Amino acid sequence: MxxxxxxxxxxxxxxAGPTPGRKKLSFPEQKSHGGGLGRVASLSFYWDWDGCAGLPVTVKARIELP
Incomplete structure (x- = not known):
């Protein structure tokens, strides 16, 4: 949305959730090498998530426009 x-x-x-056979995390993982959540954090002034381990997770971000 x-x-x-x-x-x-x-x-x-x-x-949609983790790939079968991969480790299930209890929260989204922000990788230090610049994965998707790292990019979200660098672009937004606020972000959070909703969901649980092994199930779909929704990430919400708010970005200020110039």
């Missing part, structure tokens, strides 16, 4: 106002962009993305 994408919402835009004059000064704010709000994005919500849902992942």
């Amino acid at each position: 994408l919402e835009r106002s004059r000064y704010l962009l709000s994005i919500m993305v849902t992942d």
Whole structure:
């Protein structure tokens, strides 16, 4: 989902969950080498997530527009 106002962009993305056979985390992992959540953190002034281990997770981000 994408919402835009004059000064704010709000994005919500849902992942289907972990690939079978991979480690199940209790929260989204922000990798130090610049994975997707690292990019979200660098672009947004606020972000959070909702979901649980082994199930789909939704990441929400708010980005200020110039």
